[in-house]
Amino acid sequence: MNKVNKSRIRLLTVEWKNNSLVLIDQTKLPAKLTYVRCRSYIDVADAIKKLVVRGAPAIGVTAAFGLALAAIKSKTTNLKIFFQELTKAYEILRSTRPTAINLQWALDRIMQKITNLNDIALIKKVILDEAILMANEDIATNKSMGIKGAYLFSDGDTIMTHCNAGSLATVGYGTALGVIRAVKESGKKISVIATETRPVMQGSRLTAFELKHENIDVNLIPDTAVGHIMARGIVKHVVVGADRILRTGHVFNKIGTYQLAVLAKTHNIPFYVVAPSSTFDLKNNPNDIVIEERSKDEVIRIGKKILAPKNIGVINPAFDMTPPHLITKIITEKGIVSPPYTKSIKKLIK
Amino acid sequence: MNKVNKSRIRLLTVEWKNNSLVLIDQTKLPAKLTYVRCRSYIDVADAIKKLVVRGAPAIGVTAAFGLALAAIKSKTTNLKIFFQELTKAYEILRSTRPTAINLQWALDRIMQKITNLNDIALIKKVILDEAILMANEDIATNKSMGIKGAYLFSDGDTIMTHCNAGSLATVGYGTALGVIRAVKESGKKISVIATETRPVMQGSRLTAFELKHENIDVNLIPDTAVGHIMARGIVKHVVVGADRILRTGHVFNKIGTYQLAVLAKTHNIPFYVVAPSSTFDLKNNPNDIVIEERSKDEVIRIGKKILAPKNIGVINPAFDMTPPHLITKIITEKGIVSPPYTKSIKKLIK
DSSP states (O other), rough: OOOOOOSSOOSSSEEEEETEEEEEEESSSTTTOEEEEEESSHHHHHHHTTTOOOOOOHHHHHHHHHHHHHHHHHHOOOHHHHHHHHHHHHHHTTTTOOOOHHHHHHHHHHHHHHOOOOOHHHHHHHHHHHHHHHHHHHHHHHHHHHHHHHTTTTTTEEEEEOOOSSSGSSSSSOOOHHHHHHHTTTTTOOOOOOOOOTTTTTTIIIIIIHHHHOOOEEEEEOOGGGGHHHHTTOOOEEEEEOOOOEEEOEEETTHHHHHHHHHHHTEEEEEEOOGGGGGEEOOGGGGGGOOOOOTTTTHHEEEEEEEETTTTTEBBEEEEOOOGOOSSSSEEEEEEEEEEEEHHHHOOOO | EEEEOOOOOOOOOOEEEEEEEEETTTTTTTOOOEEEEEEEHHHHHHHHHSSSOOOOHHHHHHOEEEEOOHHHHHOOHHHHHHHHHHHHHHHHHHTTOOHHHHHHHHHHHHHHHHOOOOHHHHHHHHHHHHHHHHHHHHHHHHHHHHHHHHHTOOOTTTTEEOOOOSSSSSSOEEESSHHHHHHHHTTTTOOEEEEOOOOOOOHHIIHHHHHHHHTOOEEEOGGGHHHHHHTTTOEEEEEEEEEEEEEEOEEEETTTTHHHHHHHHHHTTEEEEEGGGGGGGGSSOOOGGOOOBOOOOHEEETTEOSOTTOOEEEEEEEEEEOOOGEEEEEEETTTTOOHHHHHHHHOOOO
């Protein structure tokens, strides 16, 4: 993947341009707003693994374009070999991050589109068209969730959020931050408290950057200050995204989400999850889900600075599970659901 | 203050040597074990403010030696001027950190010792002797708490701790980590989970370093993983130190302690506070206590690495308050107290 240096005003996280995929390099934020150009599906898999792009909806669409690149760049005229190449790309892209379901959802949606086709040129076109459609749908879906969710908030509210479920976690607009944008666009004055979100600091690096970029009032707090800030009585709502939601309402999201939900419950603060319907996994049970364990390096160093003894043991789960009794509402583009989730989610996703 | 480069095996955080105070430079840990020599009370105040030395018991004893340096280095033969100098030193040392009570307790204890004396040479001797006595008492107190607390733990237990309430927070041995040391010395095999403790990372930098240094099994986790790790069912106890304990049992300690206590309660995990009786403040009420708000720089940068947009708003409280209903026991050198604390603390501190 090549680096593209340009500065733009609107944050477009994932963009198809000149037969390649241009991604904001999120590992460089907030110091520099730079872009990475992926010319092959291997570039794309690499970008997902290295967190150049992250956030469940964004990696779903990115993987779809990865499959499009695998198709377009193929030189074979043999249909069987072509499908073998696509299947290989599918497997490599799917294995980049195990917890977010949107990744698999996006890849499966594309594979289903082409399952009965046998003209290579047509398949290439169908795959690319579908990936572009998914990118456009992602923004439309986020705006729809924003409009649906905005009525839950009042003028003057202070809203806490965790990690980055914003423009930078989607193609654009955002899920949790999309609702916050929509609240602001509806004319209500709001203030955001963003948690740092150790170890990868998506709150400091991405959410603070993104909200500042759009002049939305934001204060950053260490992850250790969540309980204390809630006890002060200033937080009116908590809003987070999701990487996977089960039919029972169990939510898999960035590590730290679960304790935010426990603390919100303790302080009687409503806790909302905002996610597109592609985040639902109606098949699996809580124990089936693999929680990605990431490198200890994320915890023991920042840049060149060593924060802990080098040979120390580290437990670094990237996600956690929030049980349904801690979740006040789940906001999707198809509507807002409340407990009991087994019933309301079944009705929503038909 | 001058830097002293030497390497020693035993961690002695605060040491009086050749008419000066030698402190482990905790801002350099875990990368380097170096020492700082303070030759005046101004050096000492500076070291406390910059977190060269931290931890409630350690800064109490350090401040006492600061007062000793102010006395010893005075050149006046006029008793009135001498007391004016001491009072100035007292005020400067006391104002370095507002939340920990041991600082004021230590300074007041020394001032009371000399209140009726009028021989400058004698006063100098009394102050230094008292500071040395307090340093020795600190270690003895910690060992006593360790022995008293150790019986609460069983062979094979995994214990979670927050911040650093160890050798490095005291003259030596430690409060919360002192109990952990005592459990190990009693022949029980234990394992520690240390939280990073953003923003100053005392868990990563100090607790991980200190336990590793003594071959106590330790794993580091991000502060966001506390709830998830507790939900996994592996944490048997939580042990923390304290900067101030009120007569009602309200505990002021490092930011993040309160949410650890809420999460421990949620998961039915006993939550213990370990602190010397000098930590008790029987006069003030919860609302009287100033929670120190520290620089936003602690949150937005680590070393030279910028973690967030430079002009972002930050809320960075250094401490929080844990209410008594979340605290299972308070372990002191005088004994262990349980709820109702208003009654048990009154009986303990007579």
